[in-house]
Amino acid sequence: MQTMRDHLVNPMRQKMTLLFTVFLIGLAGCSAAAPVLGPVYIHMNGANMFLESVIAVRPGQPVVFVNEDTGIHMVLGYNPLSGKTNLHFSGTLLGTPGPTQPVHTYTIHFNHPGIYYYYCPVHAMLKVAPGNIHVPFKRPTVHGFGTPMAGMIIVTNDPALIRDNPPSSHHKVLPGYFTG
Ligand SMILES: [Cu+2]
Numbered sequence: 001m002q003t004m005r006d007h008l009v010n011p012m013r014q015k016m017t018l019l020f021t022v023f024l025i026g027l028a029g030c031s032a033a034a035p036v037l038g039p040v041y042i043h044m045n046g047a048n049m050f051l052e053s054v055i056a057v058r059p060g061q062p063v064v065f066v067n068e069d070t071g072i073h074m075v076l077g078y079n080p081l082s083g084k085t086n087l088h089f090s091g092t093l094l095g096t097p098g099p100t101q102p103v104h105t106y107t108i109h110f111n112h113p114g115i116y117y118y119y120c121p122v123h124a125m126l127k128v129a130p131g132n133i134h135v136p137f138k139r140p141t142v143h144g145f146g147t148p149m150a151g152m153i154i155v156t157n158d159p160a161l162i163r164d165n166p167p168s169s170h171h172k173v174l175p176g177y178f179t180g
Helices: 004-033 159-163
Strands: 040-044 054-057 063-067 073-078 085-093 104-108 114-119 124-129 133-138 150-155
Touching (some): 040 054, 054 159, 063 073, 063 085, 085 104
Parallel strands (some): 054 150
Antiparallel strands (some): 063 104, 114 150, 124 133
8 A cells, every 4th residue: 555655756756767767868878988099190201291190089089200211300380370399299110121021100189179289390380470460381302293291180079170180190101112
């Protein structure tokens, strides 16, 4: 026989069960929404270019620079407004003799959303352009396609930007890519 108390307690139990179920679903949702982030690769080549010169990553996601050139390259962050370089975003990658040799890499990650600019000081230099902005410029003696060896990393939580990354950014070593 149900008492008045049962009438009061049962709906409360039902409410607690419902809340707990919602909590569990929430937990499951969280773990599904935060998978381990694999690295995004930026390749340096014999044309003295960063192949994926504009790339988007999530905060904390590893960015791996891969030197697939036989010559040395560097990565150095800079602020286009001040021209100041960022020594926390700085790496030197020796050349790799060929596809049978291990490649040299430099890995970095950024914790905060933003746009992070970089260039290779071996093959490019910063110049002040009209508008008082600091831009990378190809060093006059450097061979290549003609563009300065520079790029930018967009750190974002926007999945649409990340989907636009070139397919080559998913692979550490690109086959047939070693050049002098
Ligand atoms: Cu370089």
